[in-house]
Amino acid sequence: MKILKFGGTSVGSIESLKALKKVVENNLLQKNKIILVVSAMGGVTNNLLKMAEEAVNGTDFSLALADLEKRHFAVVKELVPLQQQNQVITKLKLYFQELEDILQGITSLKELSIKTKDMVLSFGEKSAALMISRILGPVFENTEFLDASQIIKTDSSFGNAKVNFGQTNLLIQDYFSQHQNHLIVATGFIASDNENRITTLGRGGSDYTAAILGAALNVSQIEIWTDVNGMMTADPRRVKKAFSMEELSYTEAMELSFFGAKVIYPPTMIPAFLKKIPIVIKNTFEPDFAGTFIKHDLKPSNTTIRGISSVDHISIINIEGSGMVGKAGFSGRLFSLLSREQVNVILITQSSSEHSITFAVNPDDAVKAKVLIEQEFELELLAGKLEPVKVENNLSILAIVGENMKKTPGISGKLFYSLGRNGVNVVAIAQGSSEYNISVIIYNSDLSKALNAVHDAFFAELQKTLNVFMVGVGNIGKELLSQIKGHKDFLAKNNLINIQILGLSNSRKMLVDAEGIDLNNWQQSLEQSSAEANLEGFINQMKTLNLPNCVFIDNTASPYPSKFYKQAFEANISVVTCNKIANSAEYAQFADLKETAQKHGVDFYYETNVGAGLPIIKTLNDLMISGDKISKIEAILSGTISFIFNNFKGDANFHDVVKLAQEKGFTEPDPRDDLGGVDFMRKMLILARNAGFALEANDVKLGAIIPDAAAKAASVADFYKELQNENKYFEKLKNDAEASGKVLRYIGKLENGKVEISLQSVGADHPFYALSGSDNIIAFTTDRYNETQMVVKGPGAGAAVTAAGVFADLVKVGASKA
């Protein structure tokens, strides 16, 4: 035998009642013996309460009452067979007449006791159960309505009555033994006291009815039919990746729903729990969903936590002072005061110095609690033994829950790492020694970010999402987006990293879409965006969305985005860039950026600043962190210039070779930066700084490659014009070198903390002689790589290799532990 309990949303409309009927039919088809427990139609309980209040205030409740009737009659007309409709409507009319009499009584007495409220509320359950029993008549002949208030007996604490189980169990067993061949549709929530006055069972009362019946009758299963797919791993309105749990223990259900999860209210399940009756949460609107099982004997789970619960709005009250230290009775006095005055304490933490106690309450109770405490401890406050009581608002609770957490080290580490890395400030912490639950109090504005970050961190079988905002979609940026598009699925599958582009900007337009930008037509979307580019606005939107695992990518050559890196770090957003400007401006800025990123536990990756995708920064960092000392770096770090010297052969024209380099995407957006040496200078400076030298740009001795007139041309067009004029000059350079069997190379050197870059002719004996295409080469001489240098060589410019380097940096952010 099974109990099927249907909540308000499952009985709230014609559609849902049709779905309910299907569920019942399916059960009967499978020859299941079932008992139904139903709530009032969705919204009816609140309407009844409102009517009662209108009645006591002397306002007119007749419209609301008429609405209530209409709602029920509409269902009857649609779902009850025609020949029985009158009979049902007559019965319902009797109920509503009785209800009206009571409401009128309330109006004349101007008094609404909890006792009367219970009576008013009972009409919601009674009308629903009566109506549903008639809807099911055609499905099963012997369908019977049961007013369960007749067999569930309680004390007289109206509003939240205590069940007298001895008496109740006998009455239940007796009733059902006499109705063995019936399909019973019972009211939830209502009961009666010894004088047969209606009582109600408090929060989650209909679930409680199901559990009471189930336990008394020793059923094999209790099904709670609702409008969601079971219990979810986190609040699905905030965490898109939340998923339904297959099963969980009673303890876990208890912990999870203590904060948040509204699917069931587990304390009501205790009768079932004591008898080890499994409870299944099912979806009336998706009956094929298997459901979430709450039971004993669970399968071994592969996750350490079962789920994350949260309470959106709480306030905390903090009491501290010397008056509390070592005072055994202090917390007793405090908490019995709060309990006596019906202030529900959600969570408590106390420091081991006993100097302070912090507890969380509903925001509605905060002021009341403060005043109560101030009265109770007036003397201590006056004597300065307690500090003034502090209330803090706009807070939330996030709790991770799971029985597997017990005796598993590393869980709190993971929790706090993911919160910390995402810049979520933890205001207070509580963990019960049962180790089933770690709760943190955080700012409400951080709750969504925190929930998503923690969900990503613990459900490792799920992908972690990187939320990316990118400025610069030119040569490099465009290629990067195409690489991401092509490789996204692979990363999701093999590295569990899901890359979402939420923001794009070029120098004209910008586009931010919190749902993610479709990479199949990003160009069109950006072009059609109504938002003009506005970097400050872009950054603000990125910060306001406050997402976890957020990354800002700068693919521009502009100094402007780098002004925002620090703000990004401060908002716990990582930065990945191929733009060299930030790291080659003043040393103080470079140092500050590195320090800020480190302080906020986020990443700052710029591998492509030097040698594009070649592992140069990484190699240098590896040498440094392993304690090696760099004594010399020699390098060719301009892909453009390499390409030019490697192709300026035979009767090639210097101007045309430079043009070709630009067309191939090797040059900077402004090729004067390459030919004038600035780009190379920046790279040497960045290397020197990463090698530990606090150098500035003007410490670099920069030798020229091109005559001044070209280097200082007012525009790119002028620059190319100048190059045409200088062809002879370059011919001569080349011929002179060739005459002595040498080639031209633009070489940078860092030695003894000094950097110089110069144009040299080198012979075949020089390691940099044989270089082709746009190759870079870098040779590190260090304490450990002394006799033979460590050399990295390969293509050091071009959209494909550069974008790949940026991409790898991005994935590195995703691969970090939180």
Ligand SMILES: NC(=O)c1ccc[n+]([C@@H]2O[C@H](COP(=O)([O-])OP(=O)(O)OC[C@H]3O[C@@H](n4cnc5c(N)ncnc54)[C@H](O)[C@@H]3O)[C@@H](O)[C@H]2O)c1
């Ligand atoms: N070409 C290479 O091989 C290579 C290698 C390593 C690093 N890089 C670096 O890559 C960066 C980009 O080079 P590119 O060739 O793609 O440049 P590009 O001119 O093709 O593209 C630059 C993009 O940035 C946008 N942009 C510029 N200023 C902006 C602003 N203030 N706000 C928003 N968007 C802005 C432009 O609209 C454009 O979309 C440069 O910093 C360059 O040094 C290039």
Ligand SMILES: N[C@@H](CCO)C(=O)O
């Ligand atoms: N313009 C640069 C790109 C790589 O940073 C070069 O030619 O080396």
Ligand code: NA
């Ligand atoms: Na590199």
